[in-house]
Amino acid sequence: MSDKIKILIVDDEIKFLDTIARRLEMRGLEVAKAADGQNAVRIAREQKFDLALLDLKMPGLDGRQVLEILKREHKFIEVIVLTGHGSLESAVECTRLGAFGYLPKPYELDQLLEVLKEAYQARLHKKFEADQEKTARIAQLAMGSSPLSILREMRKLDDGEK
């Protein structure tokens, strides 16, 4: 596992995408770019990402749909929505759909970094909470009688992440 934070940026504004990617790379993040929703979902399946920056208005699969898919397919990914639309309603909806944060364009990079930091923090918290739950569960399971059924239950706990 690389020591870099992996982030996926999804935006149909190629110039914006390139610039923000480059700036984050310069700051030591590992960045993948997707110019539309389909690509974003595909790339996310190929590589694992810690965080994602997502534009809402895109041709084809739009931001909301991508957000839903990412949150469904990747348990610990945190998504930050970036959009020029800037209305409160879309912010509320995105949060409901599981976005960690919402940043209206244009923004200061420091703001973005702040949100990224908080998002990553949240991700870790969730991960560790889940781990704790699992540890407790393992202890519980160990009390059982049949080794085989214990094995099966334990397999269920393992989310398959190698």
Add this chain to the structure above:
Amino acid sequence: MEQANPQGSLETPSEKYYRELLRKNLLRLILTYLLPLILLTLYFCLLYNAVSRESRRLHLRTIAEHQSNFLDLFLQERIINLANLIDDPKLPFPITSSAMAGLLDRLVKSSNTFIDVGFFDSTGIQKAYAGPLPHLENKNYSHETWFIALQAGKDDHIITDVYLGLRQKPHFTIAVRRILEGRYAVLRATLDPQKFYEYINSLQVSNEVNLAIISRTGVFQVGPPPMDPPFEPAALVPPLDPRIGEITLPRSMGSVSYAYAWLHTADWAVTVRWVHQHTTWPFFGSILSLIIISIALIMIVLSIIIFRSKKLVQLQIEREIATMQFEHAAKLASVGELSAGIAHEINNPLAIISEEVGLMKDLMSPEFNMQPTFSELVPHLDNIKEAVFRCRDITRKLLTFVRKNDIKLQPYDINTLLDQVLDGLLIRELATSNIEIVKNYGSDLPPIITDANQITQVFLNILNNAADAITPPGKIAVSTFCLNGTIRIAISDTGKGITREEMGRIFMPFYTTKEVGKGTGLGLSVSYSIIKSLGGKIEIESIPGKGSIFTVALPIKFAEGE
């Protein structure tokens, strides 16, 4: 051409339209309901008139026939009266004047039309006489027409026409001849035509007719004074064949219709005519009531029709108002949509600018120690510039979207305008992109009053979209034609078409299916509002995968101006 106020000219066509609608509606309803009713009424009136005319004609004919029979009977009775006298075996012969008084007495007892009675021998001398004119005794009648005719005729009696004779008073003669004791003898009585006429009138069943008697020579014998006095020549002599019939006087004499019947006993014809001859509508009363009922019916139907069409137009107006209110609401909604759209469309390039500036700052900052060359910075500066111009494009189009003040309305030939758009802007671009342009311009199109800049922008937008929709090679066809009082400009392409979902949002501001930066989503919404303000509409037909047809319809009425 003068400049027209677009607001003012927008009002009038709609008012005109409603008036026209009301007028057309009324006309249509009147044609469907009233016209058949009127025609039917007229038809029945004519039919009724014809039937009543015919029945009156037959009635008149019957009266004439009856009267002639009565008169025949009367005259035969008078002949028999005379014959009875002369054939009386008790009568002394030759008859003496003293006996004559008794004879006259017997005659007058059977009919008061008898004036006097006389006895003649073969010489024509009135041998004996009884009556009011005793001086006629011994007068010579041998040259009198009736005496000669009686002598020469095959009948043993004669009835003359009315004449003045020796006494110079109108009278007519009934005479019978006999051979008594080997000698020629004539008994002759004169009758008073006036009394005769009174008798005829006393027989008359109907007082609606005037009755007259005309001789074969066409002279009135008796008639109602003063219209048909005796000895006046009749306007028309009834023909001898048929013996009973009708005649109508020529128009110059008043088109009066008579029925006539020839007598058997005398050379007379009875003529009858209606007293009220000149009513072309017989039984006027019933016709009048028919007309009144018809008019009442027509009035009722007419008022229903007027009420209905007014209501129809009222409904139409209400619907229009509802539509207008809906449009207003839609406009307000689109203002909301607009501001959200503007925010998004402007925030995106602003984000690019902000990021590019940030990146350049990063590049030049000692923190990263990049030490960029000028050429490394140029693309970023260009990106900033491009983003700025994107913002400018949006604000410029927004102005067109909102601004409607400096419109210059002038008459233009639509084909010329289209040519300008195609030649000036598009053909050069399209020639290189393998898109064929086909023009199907209609000839004799009326000029259209419009703002050249605005309408050019509409065509440009639609043509641009058409070109963008096509994956070359393809074809764009531009046709112009007149249809139902509108000039139509149809622009069809062989492009990718429009889906149902896209169709629903096609005129929404900032809705675009084009790539970012290529379309602002304002073209069609601007076009829509321009065409709307010109009183026209944009119709879209599309088959996804096959192509689309955008049809701009502009009202000709509006084009002709006020």
